[in-house]
Amino acid sequence: MDHNDAFMAALSEGKSVARTRGHTLGRWQKVTEDMYVSMCLACSKLTWVTQSRGEKRWRIGGSVVKQGCSEGNLRASSVD
Numbered sequence: 001m002d003h004n005d006a007f008m009a010a011l012s013e014g015k016s017v018a019r020t021r022g023h024t025l026g027r028w029q030k031v032t033e034d035m036y037v038s039m040c041l042a043c044s045k046l047t048w049v050t051q052s053r054g055e056k057r058w059r060i061g062g063s064v065v066k067q068g069c070s071e072g073n074l075r076a077s078s079v080d
């Protein structure tokens, strides 16, 4: 699958939303042809972009786009 304009647009949209919420995203990692994920380096929340079969448009989702960086349980990272 080509990394077309729609895909690149979804990545930059995800990055932009993440920044708005205070997150610092790491590298995007390929899960499947239809799904890429990225984790916030500060709070370990995830975001992803997915594409449904037969659709051109990619959608972004995950905790990063729903919650701010300091929200939720940050305790997980300080356990060990």
Ligand SMILES: [Zn+2]
Pocket: 022, 023, 024, 040, 041, 042, 043, 044, 045, 068, 069, 070
């Ligand atoms: Zn974060």
